[in-house]
Amino acid sequence: MVAGRGAELLRSATSSRRATFLELFFDLAFVVALTRVSQRFADLGSDTGWTLVAGLGRTLLLFLALWLIWSHTAWITSRYEPERSIIQAVVIGTMFAALVMAVTLPRAMEERALPFTVAYLMVMVVRPLVIAAALRGHPRRLVPFRLAAWAAVAAPLWLVGALGPDQLRLPLWAAALAVDYLAWALGWPLPWLGAAAVGRWRIAGEHLAERYQQMFLIALGESISIIAIVFSGMAYSAERAAAFVVAFATSALLWRIYFHRAGLLLTEALGRAGMPGQLGATSQRTHALIVFSVLVTAVGYELVIDDPFGPPRPTWLLFVVGGPVLFLAARVRLEYEIFGRLPWSRMIGLVVLLLVTPALVRWPPMVGLSVVAGVLALVALLDAWRSRRRPLEDSASPIGRETPGSHGPEA
Known part of the structure; x- marks a missing residue:
């Protein structure tokens, strides 16, 4: 009975596989964000040497932070039922945070570092806790807890980078982003709980x-x-x-x-x-x-x-x-x-x-x-x-052929 609590939040076999209008609305914030990324790159057109390399590194870092937010959101709406009110609220909240990141992005490595960081951490730390609370007693609530725990580990690096000297911002943020991406690759492992291998997730x-x-x-x-x-x-x-x-x-x-x-x-x-x-x-x-x-x-x-x-x-x-x-x-x-x-x-x-x-x-x-x-x-x-003259062939991916049961239970 406990396992059934919060189960209505998970996608069912009959759930629509198409993207919802809310998700397309959410993407509008990333239209703005990608425009700002492109503009930062364009501003580097006349730079040379170390100035160019540093500028490319800063812009790449900001893009990867935005991509992590978008990717996590895409996985959330593929794993959980996007028509549920709590998931819709999560998507809307993420959209606002992404918009804040987008409008601060042109100067995110300078004087607007703090609002960029706060918006990012609100998504990475607070959002999974909201989902975990909505899952109530369901066993899969441990997955968003893992996400929040690892994001909290990287949070000091983000905040010190935003509040500290400008010359330390790039290395500190690069280290923080590396932690966030490494956590995803490893399945956010925690002591006594192990990892939640993404490969075993049940998603649409x-x-x-x-x-x-x-x-x-x-x-x-x-x-x-x-x-x-x-x-x-x-x-x-x-x-x-x-x-x-x-x-x-x-x-x-x-x-x-x-x-x-x-x-x-x-x-x-x-x-x-x-x-x-x-x-x-x-x-x-x-x-x-x-x-x-x-x-x-x-x-x-x-x-x-x-x-x-x-x-x-x-x-x-x-x-x-x-x-x-x-x-x-x-x-x-x-x-x-x-x-x-x-x-x-x-x-x-x-x-x-x-x-x-x-x-x-x-x-x-x-x-x-x-x-x-x-x-x-x-x-x-x-x-x-x-x-030409060949029929459209079927996919034959060598990745993900196994069934979940052959490598342990689904996460």
Whole structure:
């Protein structure tokens, strides 16, 4: 009887696998957040040396903090019933905290560090305690308790970093974020309780896959928004118009390459997995790379549209070429997760981009963006050639094939 208390909060087999309107509403806060991340990257366009490296590190850290918040929320609505009032309240509260993080993000490493930190810790520490209380006597209440305990361990690092000297903020926050990510990877182990291995979690795999796909589309939409805003805010020229067209084509190619086969079958793969938590956790890391790569690529659009045939700036290649390189690498990883193979078309694209990058240092930014678009078009054509006259294959993921009972009880 005790185990039944709070059980109504867990997803049932008959629960809808589609994302709710509340979750789509929640994503609006991350549209704002991703815009701020892109802007921080764009501000680094003229930096060099250690200043550039430090700026990239700070922005990456802020992105990873936001991604952790979004990922945890996606798992919550895949594990618990999103139509329950308490879960809806949790999502709304998380949305407000994410919005606070978004509006403070441009100066989160400077004078707005404290409100950014407080909003982050409210989600990481308070939210799991609310869920644990709502679960009442259910055995799975121990999982959110674990989350809160580990977040409390990292909290002093976040707070000291926010309140202490500016030069200590980056290393302290990096250490805190490492604790938060390590805790997830280990299953938030506690003395006498052990770990709650994410791979054994009972989640709605199809729902989680849809949430990853939606976040990718949000990032892609952010890149389209940057193209439009930058081009409309500049004096018209044929060169900028050409850069506008090539940038849009590049985003369209990213969409095509992601959803060709593996991206399209992500929902099926997670739905079929005996242990969807295993595949979901791996895919979470892959989609962090994919979303990040799209944001970096979008910064390249902004830099090129601003001055398509300006003097060569080697640091711009970090965005113009580095973003697509990271995207193809992550897409190779996704292919393995869905089919257990390495796609030769994306491997070819990856190698070509790496080989031509040294030569692009001497050419204007527009040349670099055009080469990237050409390589991505080659990858898309190779995909189409391989798939012609072949039926859509089923997913054959090597991850999460086992059933929960073969590795202990579900968490």
